[in-house]
Amino acid sequence: MNLTIKTLKIKQQSVIPGFGITMGISLLYITLLVLIPISMVFIKSSSLGLKNFLDIALSTRVTASLKISFGTSLLAAAINTVFGLLLAWVLQRYSFPFKKIIDGLIDLPFALPTAVAGISLTTLYAPNGWIGRFLEPLGIKVSYTPLGITVALIFISFPFVVRTVQPVLQSIDREVEEAAACLGASRFQTFCKIIIPELFPSIITGFALSFARALGEYGSVVFISGNMPMRTEITPLLIRTKLEQYDYAGGTAVAAIMLIISFVMLLAINLFQWWAVNRHKFILQ
Structure with missing residues (x-):
């Protein structure tokens, strides 16, 4: 029974x-x-065997490329999280001319070939480029530096945060905010206590997607980075270099290292998201 x-x-x-x-x-x-x-x-x-695998993993060139790839990807994802949330808020909560056009422009990095994006950004931020010529006198160099890599990664991974936050922001009932205002909450308190907790899972998801997309990017970065070993060489480029040299085992070893670190970081992000959501539910109960 x-x-x-x-x-x-x-x-x-x-x-x-x-x-x-x-x-x-x-x-x-x-x-x-x-x-x-x-x-x-x-x-x-x-x-390769464990010894050779560790020799490759701990080599100076590999560790330098990993630092550049993961550092610039995390920075790009963090910047996209802040400004992606801001843009999603503006598009969802305000009406203004050409709103639909701006909303459509957000998806252009998805459609634009990454090589075209890389060439365009390199042309813009080169010392004699349209933007680079104004930055050069200030001592700011973008092309062929880690800063240029970050700019390229911001460009190609920007839509993820906006598109993950927008639907959740749309589903939040305005009456909840009005009720909070009637109970004496300020706009800042309403934003921090009501809106952010609702958006937080989607914000973390957008950050994770943006980080993962930036980490595996190759086409746009290879042009603007300059590909200088130990300085601006990203890990995907190092993998391709090894494969072009017919060092297939070495290339897959670097790829395996990158996969392990990526999996651990994404797992940590998901666990943090799970903890934050459950903590919020516990507080509400």
Whole structure:
């Protein structure tokens, strides 16, 4: 009897019919597209042996490229989080001329080939470029520096934060804000106590997506970075260099290192998001 009741409860909680077959297809899809290609990276790099693998991982050139890639990606994602939230707020809460056009322009980095974006940014920020010529007298050099890499990563990963925050911001009922105002809350208190807690999961998601997109970027960065080893060489470029030199094991070893660090960082971001959401629910209860 108890078993029958539990079975009925499971069936009632299953919204999509055919859970078994849909779950199986989903796992097969993930395995074929994600797990098998990633596993091949580790299988290929394992042919080096632990000692050679560690020698590559701890080499000066690899560690320098990892610092540049992860540092610029984190900085770009953080900047995009702040200004992406601001832009999503403006687009959602205010009406102004050409609003639809500006909203459409946000998605252009998705459609624009990354190589075209890299060439355009390099032309703009070069010492004799339209913007670079004004920055050069101030001692600010963008092209062929880590700053230029950050600018390129901001450009290509900007839409993620806006597009993840916008729908959640749209779903927040204005009456909740009006009720807070009637209870004596200031605009700042309403923003911090009501709006931000609702937006926080989507903000973290946008940050994670922006960071992941920036970390794997190659096309736009390769032009503006200058590709100088130990200074502006990113890890994806180092991997390609090793592959062009037919050092397949070395290239996959660097890729494996990058995957491990990326997985740990994204896992930490997701755990922080889970903790923040559950803490907010606990406070409300």
